[in-house]
Amino acid sequence: MDKNDNLWIFGGGAKSWEVFYSDLWKLDTRSRTWSLLSEGAQESSSGEIGVGTSSTHPGPRLGAATWIDAENNVLWLFGGATIAGGLNYRPCGDVWTYNIATKIWTWVSGRLSFAEIYRSESAQLKVPSKTSFPATLYSSSAAVDNNGDVW
Amino acid sequence: LVNINLYYSRALLTYIVSLYVYRIVGGDMADFKNSELWRFRPSNLEWTWMSGDGPNKDAIYGGLGEFSNEFTPASSTGGSMVYAGNNMLTYWQGYSYYSQTNEIQKGASFSAIFSYNITAEQWSFTWGNMSNSSLSPIYAKFGQSNSSNNPGSRQSARSLTRGNLWLIR
Numbered sequence: 001m002d003k004n005d006n007l008w009i010f011g012g013g014a015k016s017w018e019v020f021y022s023d024l025w026k027l028d029t030r031s032r033t034w035s036l037l038s039e040g041a042q043e044s045s046s047g048e049i050g051v052g053t054s055s056t057h058p059g060p061r062l063g064a065a066t067w068i069d070a071e072n073n074v075l076w077l078f079g080g081a082t083i084a085g086g087l088n089y090r091p092c093g094d095v096w097t098y099n100i101a102t103k104i105w106t107w108v109s110g111r112l113s114f115a116e117i118y119r120s121e122s123a124q125l126k127v128p129s130k131t132s133f134p135a136t137l138y139s140s141s142a143a144v145d146n147n148g149d150v151w
Numbered sequence: 152l153v154n155i156n157l158y159y160s161r162a163l164l165t166y167i168v169s170l171y172v173y174r175i176v177g178g179d180m181a182d183f184k185n186s187e188l189w190r191f192r193p194s195n196l197e198w199t200w201m202s203g204d205g206p207n208k209d210a211i212y213g214g215l216g217e218f219s220n221e222f223t224p225a226s227s228t229g230g231s232m233v234y235a236g237n238n239m240l241t242y243w244q245g246y247s248y249y250s251q252t253n254e255i256q257k258g259a260s261f262s263a264i265f266s267y268n269i270t271a272e273q274w275s276f277t278w279g280n281m282s283n284s285s286l287s288p289i290y291a292k293f294g295q296s297n298s299s300n301n302p303g304s305r306q307s308a309r310s311l312t313r314g315n316l317w318l319i320r
Contacts, residue, residue, distance in 0.1 A: 063229075063307070069193065076193065095191070109196045118205060119187060126272070128197040134189040135205070139245070139307055143234040145269060150191040151201075151232060151240055 002100075003072045005029045010038075010077060010098075013062040020060035020083050024075075024098065037103060044082075044112070046094070052106030058096045059083075065142035067150060073100055076150070078110065079137040090114030093136035111136065184226040184248045184258065188267065201272060207257070209250050210265075212281050218273040224265045225249065229307035240267040241277075246306035249284060259284030260304040280304075 001007050007027040013020050024038035044059030064080030075098040084090040093116060095109040110133050123132035143151050186203035203223055210225035224230070229245030242265045249259035263279030280286055284304055291299035302308075311317050 078191070095196075109191075109198070119200060123198075123200045125200055125202075128192070128199045130195075130197050132200070133198055134187060134200070135185050137185065137228070139229040141230050141232040141242075143232040143240055145234045145238070145240075146236075148193060150193060151188065151234070151267075151269075 001029075002068055008066075008068070008075055010066060010075075011058075011061045011064060011080065017062070017089070020062055020081075022058060022060040038098070038105065044094075046107040046112055049107055049109075052097070052099070052102075052104040054104065056107065057105040058094065058107075059092075061092055063139035064092070065137075065140040065150075067142050067144050070148055074098065075100065078142060078150075079140040081138040082114075084114060089138075091117060091136035091138045093133055109133075184228045184246065186223060186226040186248075202267075202274065207248050209248060210244070210263070210276070210281065212276040214276075216275055216277055218266075218268055218271060218275040220273055222265075222274045222276060224263075224274065231308050231310040233310050233312040235266070235312060238269040240269065241265075241310075241312070242267065243308060243310055244279075245308070252284065260306045262286045262301055262304045 007029055009025045009027070011021045021040050023036060023040035026035045026037055028035070038057060040060065041057055042060065045056050047053055047056040058077060059082050061080035061082040065078045067076050068074070069076065077096045077098070079092050081089045082092055091114065093111040094107055097106050097108050114136065116136055118135050120132040123129065145151065184206050186205060186208040187200060188202045190199040190201050206226045208223070208226045211222050213219055213222040224242060224244050225247035227245045227247035231243040231245065233241050235241040244261055244263045244265060246258050246260050248257055250257055252259050261279060261281070261284055263281060264277050266275050266277045267273070268275070286301065286304045288303035289299055289301040291297045
C-alpha cells in the first residue's frame with residue numbers, strides 16, 4: 001500500500017499453481033478501480049544489471065517479498081518461485097525495482113540463476129557486500145525498518 | 152516400464168506433499184527451508200548475512216522473552232516478518248525444519264513467534280508453542296483480545312503491523 005492508498009499487486013499463482021503471473025496491478029482503494037501497469041510475460045527479461053528499459057521485467061512468480069520505498073517512488077521485489085518448465089518450479093534470488101513514474105522495471109541486485117540454493121560462498125557473517133547474496137527463496141518475507149533497511 | 156511407474160509414483164507423491172509448500176520435482180525441499188536472516192540496504196544495494204546457517208536447522212528457543220546470540224528460529228519457508236518498531240523485528244515462523252517429526256521432509260508448521268533485536272543482533276522466542284506442530288486455531292473470544300486465543304499452526308500467512316501484529320491467511 002502506498003501513501004496515496006493504492007494497493008499494488010505483482011504476480012501470484014492460480015489454478016493449483018499451473019499458472020504463474022508476472023503482471024503488475026494497482027488498486028485505487030478510494031475509487032475501487034484497478035489499473036494494469038505492467039503486462040505479464042512468460043519469462044524474465046533482465047537485460048544488464050542496473051539498466052532498466054521499457055522491455056526489461058521480472059518473470060512470473062509467486063511468494064515474492066515486496067516493499068515500497070519511503071519516498072513512495074519505487075516498488076521493490078525479491079525472490080519468490082517461478083516456473084521452470086512443466087511442473088518444475090525454481091526459487092528466485094533477484095532484486096527488481098519498479099519506478100512508478102517511468103513505469104520501468106530494473107534488475108538491480110541478486111542472482112538470476114535458479115541453481116544457487118545456498119548463500120554465496122563468499123558471504124561472511126555481518127560483513128556487508130554487493131556481491132554475496134542469500135539463498136534463492138521460494139517464499140520469503142520482508143520487513144522495512146526505520147532506516148530503510150530490508151530484513 | 153517399472154522405472155516409468157516408479158517415476159510417476161514419485162512424481163505423484165511429490166505433487167501431493169508439495170501442496171503444503173511448493174512443488175519441486177526431483178528436489179529436496181528440506182534444502183529450501185532456510186534459517187538465515189539477511190539485511191538488504193536499498194540505498195547502496197549491499198547485502199549482509201546477519202544470523203542463521205542454511206537449511207536443516209532446528210529452532211533454538213531458550214527462555215520465553217530471553218535474548219541471546221544462541222537463539223534462532225528454525226530453517227523455514229513461508230514465514231512472515233514485520234518491523235515492530237523500536238528496532239525490533241517480529242517473525243511468525245512458517246513451515247519449519249523439525250528433526251523430531253516423522254515426516255519425510257522433516258518439516259512442520261508451528262504457532263510460534265520470534266523477535267529479533269536489530270541493535271543487539273539477537274533473537275528471542277517471544278510467544279507460542281514449541282512442541283505442538285499441529286495446533287488447531289483456538290477461537291476463545293471473537294473480536295476481543297484474550298490470552299486463550301491462538302491462530303494455530305500455519306504457514307505462508309501474511310502479516311502487517313501498525314502497532315499490533317495482524318496475521319492473515
